[in-house]
Amino acid sequence: MRLGVILKNRKSFYLIFLGLIFLAGCGGDEIQLPPNQLEGKIDNEDWSYKSANGYLISSDLRYRARFLSSKESVQDPCTLPSPSLAHVKAIFKPSLGSFFVAPQALDDNQVQVSFEISTSENLTAQSGFMEIYAIENQVIIGYLQAVLDETNKVEGSFEIRLCN
Incomplete structure (x- = not known):
């Protein structure tokens, strides 16, 4: 025994x-990211990521990241604070690790993801995750999966340039 x-x-x-x-x-x-860049559908239209910018939006160090469409004509993501085309928006506190998609990102390990079709219509993802692998030289490197339904979902790797 x-x-x-x-x-x-x-x-x-x-x-x-x-x-x-x-x-x-x-x-x-x-860091070896999966080979696929962020892409999916917004309002049932094919969407693919070109670049992303991040701005500090609160005193508790939350950032708003906007993932810009490959259809946006921009060289530097920080020169385009408000995209004109459909895009994906995420609100979170940057740190290494995993974040769960939540309708309101209230905890440090949550991210709120919206599919912004126009300036007046925002659809909030209900499931998914974001993984941040590195934060170096004002750039966040990670992976995002966000889903509202079959017509609004994205998945893939990304880089976010912190602009402030």
Whole structure:
């Protein structure tokens, strides 16, 4: 009986030890994002990402990121604070890790994602996630999946340029 407990604990110890070695070896690697850039549908129209800008919007360090359409004509995302075409908007507190899509991003691990069809019509995503892999030189690198329904959904990797 006692030998079984010792062997079981030893086996657990070795599994944990090997897991820690594996994680320690991953620390120096470059970030490998999935190859697909952010794309999907907004109001049942095909949409693809070109660039994104992020602006500080509150004293609690929440940012509003606007993912600009590939149809926008802009060289620098910070020169276009209000896009004229359909786009995706996210409100969140930037930090490394995972965020859950929520209708209102109230917690630090939540992101509110909207599909903005026009200046008067915003549709809020009900499910999905955002993963932030790196924040370097005023650029956030990550992955987003946001879904309202079959006619409003996006998924893929992105970079957000922080503009302030």
